[in-house]
Amino acid sequence: MRRILLSAVSAAALSVGVTSASAQSGSVEKAVGGYNFDEAAKEDAKTKDFHSADGHLTFAIVTHTAGNGFFDPVYVGAKVAGNMIGAEILLLGSESPVDDPAREIEILNQIIRDPKIDGIIMTTPQVGAYNDIVKAAEAAGIPVATTNSFDETILNRSGISHTGQDxxxxxxxxxxxxxxxxxxxxxxxxxxxxxxxxxxxxxxxxxxxxxxxxxxxxxxxxxxxxxxxxxxxxxxxxxxxxxxxxxxxxxxxxxxxxxxxxxxxxxxxxxxxxxxxxxxxxxxxxxxxxxxxxxxxxxxxxxxxxxxxxxxQQPFLQGFWPVMQLYLQIDRGISAANLDTRAQLVTKENVAKVGKRFEN
Missing domain, CATH: 3.40.50.2300 (Response regulator)
Structure with missing residues (x-):
């Protein structure tokens, strides 16, 4: 008799455990405004045809020194984000191992005229040197995000997102x-x-x-x-x-x-x-x-x-988040959502943990 009762209790508990998630206490099935969350979470039908109208998004990320390895994880982060949203990411930058804003600006002036480009991410180490790029991008209807180095004087600063370490x-x-x-x-x-x-x-x-x-x-x-x-x-x-x-x-x-x-x-x-x-x-x-x-x-x-x-300075994030920011700006109208990547102090005690999956 005891075994029969235990079996009955176990069966009851099992039936409770397999009830659908929607029946859980406190679950939210639709928005207060009445719309369906699954439908609202879908990408806008017009997003993939933004600006270039070629059926997919193409973002360019341009840095001021691609020659010393620092920006390698930045590029990795950008590629990861691009893969998540189905966007092509062009990895560009000065070939110099030291800061070369002049070469970066030269590349930016070329890329801004590319009809395939739907968004631009750029570093801004030289204060006051990027306003013409921003003007040209705005005139062409191309959104811009900045990363890594911060120019507080840049044109439309309050409307441009920035990702980087303060x-x-x-x-x-x-x-x-x-x-x-x-x-x-x-x-x-x-x-x-x-x-x-x-x-x-x-x-x-x-x-x-x-x-x-x-x-x-x-x-x-x-x-x-x-x-x-x-x-x-x-x-x-x-x-x-x-x-x-x-x-x-x-x-x-x-x-x-x-x-x-x-x-x-x-x-x-x-x-x-x-x-x-x-x-x-x-x-x-x-x-x-x-x-x-x-x-x-x-x-x-x-x-x-x-x-x-x-x-x-968590450089992976300095590539990942600007791509996501441009996507959100195009698909959701979200702009200027800045991210401070802060600082990670690495010493002999924890250096062995650094560099996993190309993130540092």
Whole structure:
């Protein structure tokens, strides 16, 4: 009898478990406005024929340096998003391994005339240089999204979405650098922030300033600011350093100071050279060196002890989200939905986790 009762209870429980999801308590079957969610979630019938009217969407993503590997995961992210929405993604950019806004603008001026293009994603490292591109795109009815570097003065800024890391995130690296110096037992010395303002990248300048302020604050809070010299140049945007021969320039800078205990570099132009400079100086594992981005050179430098840490800016998202934003703008009328990709501090403790599935 007991077995019969248990069997009956089990059968009842099973029948409850297989009831449809729509019968679950609290389920929402239709919108308050009366329309059906399944129907509302479908792509608009006109979306695939937007602008080019060729039956599919084509977006171009153009960067200011495709030659050093940083933008590789950006391109991957763009392709992933394109695959999700069935769009063709053209991967374009300056072939140079260093910032080359002039070449990027040349490519943009070509692509803006391509009748197949339905949307443009571009980096904007040189403030004030992209307004003509935006004007031409608007005149042609092509939506624009910006990514990575931010130009707050760009035409129609409030109507253009941006995906990227706010420069203030560099403070995470500055704070980590100051703590590294304090934990090292050094009681004095120079903390240097080399860069190149001649490259015209306002985003990098702002990173240096944010890192500088964080270093100063951390040392001050510890009561040690007077013991160290924090040098980011006369305007706190970087000690002017030659980007065309960065390794030798960094070694010369370190040797000229004679008391360097730490350094912070704010982009991919100077961080891989920082790795080589530390090794060349014989400071492996003895020098607080922090940089930007998480390419192979940075990861190898961290693992070897020539780079204490580096800040990633989630570049995969910097390709993925702008594609989705353009799609949403075309299909749903959503615009200027910005995304701050923040910063990921990577050190020897967690560097092995970086780079999975091409995302860093």
């Amino acid at each position: 420069a203030s995130a560099a403070a995470i690296g500055g704070e980590a650098l100051a703590k590294c110096v304090l934990d090292s037992g050094k009681t004095s010395g120079s903390i240097l922030l080399p860069s190149s303002t001649a490259m015209g990248n306002i985003e990098v300048n702002n990173r240096v300033t944010s890192a500088f302020n964080a270093i100063v604050k951390t040392l001050k809070d510890a009561g040690k600011l007077e013991a160290f010299k924090v040098d980011a140049g006369p305007e706190n945007v970087g000690i002017d350093t030659n980007p065309n021969d960065p390794v030798n320039a960094l070694v010369t800078l370190f040797e000229s100071r004679g008391d360097a205990v730490g350094a912070f570099t704010a982009n991919n132009v100077f961080t891989p050279p920082l790795v080589k400079a530390v090794e060349q100086m014989g400071w492996t594992g003895k020098f607080c060196a922090f940089g930007f981005d998480l390419g192979p050179a940075q990861q190898e430098g961290i693992a070897a002890g020539n780079l204490t840490g580096s800040l990633g």
